[in-house]
Amino acid sequence: MKIRIILAASLKTFTDRTPEVALEADTVSGALQALTDEYPEAARGLFDENGDLRGFVNIYVNDRDIRTLKGIGTPLHDGDEIFLIPAIAGGACESVISTERMKAVTIEEKEIRRYSNHLQLKEISIKGQKRIMASRVLVAGIGALGGVVAERLAAAGVGTIGLADAQEVTLEGLQTQTIHSTRDLERPRAAAAKDRLKKLNPLVTTVAHQEQLTGDNVEEIIADYDIVVDATDNFVSRYLISDACVLNGKPEVFGAMYQYEGVVTVLGTKDGPCLRCLYPSPPPAGIVPTCAASGVVNTLPGIIGAMIATEVLKLITGGGEPLIGKVLAMDSWNLRYHTLHTGKDSGCPVCGRSPVIRAVQDIDYDDFCGLREDPDEEPIDLIEPEELARRISDGDRITIVDVREPHERAVHRFPGTLIIPIGQLARRQKELDPEIDTIFVCMEGKRSILAIRTLREAGYTGPMYSLKGGFETAAQIIFPNEGAWL
Ligand SMILES: [Zn+2]
The missing domain is CATH 3.40.50.720 (NAD(P)-binding Rossmann-like Domain)
Structure with a gap:
């Protein structure tokens, strides 16, 4: 069956920014397989280490949640659209305001004029406006x-x-x-x-x-x-x-x-x-x-x-x-x-x-939310912005990898870095020299930690550091004459 997969913006990093992928598959599971065959980086974003679909991704076939259908076994038909929506982070209902509370409100002259737009609406009218005021x-x-x-x-x-x-x-x-x-x-x-x-x-x-x-x-x-x-x-x-x-x-x-x-x-x-x-x-x-x-x-x-x-x-x-x-x-x-x-x-x-x-x-x-360090996981080494500034001015042999998105780099430049988006790190690790220190930089100092974990999982063994606080904290220290906004 010829189908399309449509990815929400935050998942597009795994597909080289492609928002829509057309492919052939008979089931949702087959479609995800075909997607990850074409874009291997997507597999890490969508599946956990056991190969199970990550809990933060929801899948819809033609606007229906697959959990209300047959899960990843949901069959597909020609022209079907699959939506992948990560967490970022119907029907009429009764008013949450009780009739007693509504009745206790009185609308005065000054309120009749101020709220006249709502009072003219049949769906809101005086009762609805009183509920709003209550x-x-x-x-x-x-x-x-x-x-x-x-x-x-x-x-x-x-x-x-x-x-x-x-x-x-x-x-x-x-x-x-x-x-x-x-x-x-x-x-x-x-x-x-x-x-x-x-x-x-x-x-x-x-x-x-x-x-x-x-x-x-x-x-x-x-x-x-x-x-x-x-x-x-x-x-x-x-x-x-x-x-x-x-x-x-x-x-x-x-x-x-x-x-x-x-x-x-x-x-x-x-x-x-x-x-x-x-x-x-x-x-x-x-x-x-x-x-x-x-x-x-x-x-x-x-x-x-x-x-x-x-x-x-x-x-x-x-x-x-x-x-x-x-x-x-x-x-x-x-x-x-x-x-x-x-x-x-x-x-x-x-x-x-x-x-x-x-x-x-x-x-x-x-x-x-994964903000606390896992005690079993090897700790991530951080480098203070002052230390990085010193090593740059000393001309130390280090590699600085910028894992930020292009639009972030456009606003805040960091000259002299190697630019590798997180989604490409595993496959581009040969560009790094395991004999020297590699320092990862992102905006807030969180994605750089993720970058190091990704490379460790991919088998990279060289020394790696995450810039503490990210570019946001470090910009004024590393580039004191240029201001935070370049
Ligand atoms: Zn619940």
Whole structure:
């Protein structure tokens, strides 16, 4: 059968940036075999050391999750499309706001004018707007996505908006984070957003939670809210929020972005899946870069953020068709949308029939997300930026390998390096000299560690070091006269 495999952006590194592969196969398993025959690097991304499909990759045949079909044995037909979607990191429903809470809200004259657009809509009208005004929504992560969500919800009149974020406004963030202004630089993002929302709509209450969500505080923080929006940028927070929402019966709207692509879904409802149902395990640390490390087109948060806010309004008003059991995946650059059907996993450790996770405090999320070192694994040697700067200026015989993506190298140059993307390392190891030190450089110091592990697995025995903190930390030390942004 002639079929096509379509890869999400973060998997394209394994196929030399090819987004679509046409091939012949009779089953999903045959198609994956044909894909990895053509692109051997893809095998490492898709399969673990036992040859099992990695838990962070979901496969859809014509928008249907293969877990709802016949798994990798699902038969294919001419013209079928297979979508490979990694974790980054339907149906109408009842309003999450009770009738009593809705009735307790009174709409005053000033609110009738301010909210007149919604009041004119049959699907929202007075009851829906009262529910919006009665609702309490926590937005976790007030960056590009969370900022758009918070602004839309404030303007909509959501009664209380929680802003959970521990970071500060940075210059690099301003291109995508329009909730923050240049004058907010170095202020806490949660506090700056609170000020902005107050100006936008003084009728809503905003609460800044200026702390990192952890197993110790997440349940206490989400307890005050009806709905949680996950607009964070790391897998530790995402699994923590999803688990906490399931364990505390809170619906969650999940949104994520990568370069030009975004996904939105609703998790944690009674009948719908949670994050662990969709992605039982996060990708290995460093394999999927964050937006900060991989770039994002600045219009995308506007699109995905508005979609997230729309899902929140649907959950509040009980109208429309929320993305429960469905993942909306959008490629803004080629303007393609797919609504992928998902489902609750009866074996899910949090929301399945026999859950084994009963408290977030019991999970070591750093460990789960591969951020903690495996004691059995040979430790990775790190090199401090100062040390590397010294060795470069001394003219030491070393090889520096840059494993960053081309767009990252275009913004921050590192002259005099050997450029090898992670996906090509194993096959290009002969370009390295095992007699001298090889130093790996990436953006944040995580993919360089992955690079060393990849080469060790491939049998390379020369001395290898990872640049501590990556280029982001090292640029000002190694290139003090050129600034961080070259
Ligand atoms: Zn689940």
